[in-house]
Amino acid sequence: MNRRSLLFALAYLPSMAFRRAAAQEWPRRPLRLIVPFPPGGAIDAMARLLAPRISENVGKPVVVENRSGAGGTIGTQAAAQSSDGHALLMVSIAHAINPALYPQLPYANADFAAVAPVAVVPNILVVSAGSAVREVKGLIEAARQRPGGMTYASAGNGTSIHLAGALFCSLAGIEMTHVPYRGSSPAVTDLVGGRVDAMFDSITSASSHIASGRLRALAVTPGKRTLAFPDIPTVAEAGVPGYALDPWFVMLAPRSLPVEARERIGGLVAKELDDPAFRKRLAAIGAEPMQGNAASLENFIAEETTKWGDLIRHLNIRPD
16 A cells, blocks of 8 residues: 555545444434324334334334324425434325425425335225126226216325226226315215215225225236235226325435345344234235335335326315
């Protein structure tokens, strides 16, 4: 090593040691795992499954903090504004939908770094058990015979349940009337009662009604069949080529979270997703482990934001 290289190495050592010491000091306090939706849903359940495992790994408490409102944007803003390097954020597909629904968001996707993909909770196309419709092609034919006369329910404008129906109509070349509700539960109630014709509900919500015989399942929305209903075809298989919607849930972090911490937690989440016991817990809420890593997740979110933004603008969808 020449004299110049030696001097450079000696100068670099203190900064390298400083960074290593800073990483070793983290975390200095409990972590917040922000969930931008109310308690009780699938995303909240995932956060509460992961929080104790993260806590065991980092040696500090991990507090799940529900900050709901405005389609998830209030909690996401709170995470974006966190600057202490001790916040994590769970988001759903709404994170990719909201930039087109709310053009004046107080944050940008670039404010966050990907930590890890977590899970997918598929939507499933269902009709009332008393409906004459028994398959996807039958629903399409009925809609073609009565343009605008057939209805599909959702949990509200701009939700993934709404977009699942909007995408279905767009790709199938049919017109159905969207009926938004304030949440999935009242929508399912009216679907069971035959007051609306169809719905793309979450498997978590629909499974018990399918099992009891109150609802009939026609197809699932992901690009492949689901573990919960392996005999039910995908929408694409059932007659709408190119259709795919995977309602996803992932973990992000504000840019203030140290890179080393982000990688550490991402590795922990990946390890949990490979654990059969953890996968069984996910399956209990209708969730399936999501493939990928932090690098692929960054690209995935960018692609999803473009995809759903284009559809929202094309159909002029507005939030409730």
